[in-house]
Amino acid sequence: MKNDKPIGIFDSGIGGTSIWKEIHQLLPNEETIYLADSKNAPYGQKSKKDIVALSIKNTEFLLKMDCKLIVVACNTATTNAIEELRTNYPVPFIGIEPAIKPAALYSKTQTIGILATKGTLSSALFTTAIQKYSNTRIIEQVGHGLVQLIEAGAINSAEMHDLLLSYIQPMIAENIDYLVLGCSHYPYLIPQLRKMLPDHIQIIDSGEAVAKQTKNLLADNIGFNGTKSSNAIFYSNTEATVLRGILGDKYQVIEQDF
Known part of the structure; x- marks a missing residue:
């Protein structure tokens, strides 16, 4: 066809x-x-x-x-x-949508992190999606300011680095082994995230x-x-x-x- x-x-x-x-x-x-x-x-x-x-x-x-x-x-x-x-x-x-399913299915610690916008995390569709994975702890983090910096061309700025680190460190402390990127802007941050995350934590986007x-x-x-x-x-x-x-x-x- x-x-x-x-x-x-x-x-x-x-x-x-x-x-x-x-x-x-x-x-x-x-x-x-x-x-x-x-x-x-x-x-x-x-x-x-x-x-x-x-x-x-x-x-x-x-x-x-x-x-x-x-x-x-x-x-x-x-x-x-x-x-x-x-x-x-x-x-x-x-x-x-955030790729929660593969992260929840393959997580060995049964704890995953999701970095997303407020609009995504507060939506009814997201709330319904996470209810399917009640056996998995989902650590949610709103990525305040990340989209604005990406849109401004400041992907590799010191401000971006400090913001990302403040969002990621608490997730690492919670023993996540998967980080789900819940915004299509965020894959452009993967090179920085790789440097911040321990090797065993996998990054998933959609x-x-x-x-x-x-x-x-x-x-x-x-x-x-x-x-x-x-x-x-x-x-x-x-x-x-x-x-x-x-x-x-x-x-x-x-x-x-x-």
């Missing part, structure tokens, strides 16, 4: 490019359109009503681009808005699983791009220096208010 329409992806800024990279690596022939709603980042501190409204705005932008499916590459938007999106729009949606789910959905219901070449376009509603720095010069980045 062939379907040359693009895959749409949106996030509250540049973080979802970590998801886009996994999708592009697995499906290099697919056309993709990425929406960085950096003007409204972070979503994690907003009300559910505002998160739903922003997710609708992003969805309608991507539908105008004739996207065949939409990846909500934002944990906060997924946990707060994806049900409304699926109810109101006919296009298939793929969400991103990018690879989302890419596999995208491939399966295309195979089962939607269809793959039949052309040999692909194109990736990135839209940002703020000045896009940091986004360009993450992507390099290979891809088209358009600064446009939406």
Whole structure:
């Protein structure tokens, strides 16, 4: 089955490019359109009503681009808005949720940590998800300030290092053996986290699983791009220096208010 329409992806800024990279690596022939709603980042501190409204705005932008499916590459938007999106729009949606299941299943200490936004950790969907793993202690930590620093291009700053350390050390003290990253911005912090965490603590994010789910959905219901070449376009509603720095010069980045 062939379907040359693009895959749409949106996030509250540049973080979802970590998801886009996994999708592009697995499906290099697919056309993709990425929406960085950096003007409204972070979503994690907003009300559910505002998160739903922003997710609708992003969805309608991507539908105008004739996207065949939409990846909500934002944990906060997924946990707060994806049900409304699926109810109101006919296009298939793929969400991103913290990868609690593999961490809980494989934890030997039966204690895992999750670093996420307030919007994700306080959502009804997250609360329901963790109830399935009552035998596992889940140490929750809101990553206050991390998204803002990433959006500002301060990934390797001293401020970022000190913030991360203050969040991670209490988890280490609680004897976690898995750290779940519950925000699509956070994979860009993995190199620093590796240096802070003991070797036995595994880091899990959702990018690879989302890419596999995208491939399966295309195979089962939607269809793959039949052309040999692909194109990736990135839209940002703020000045896009940091986004360009993450992507390099290979891809088209358009600064446009939406």
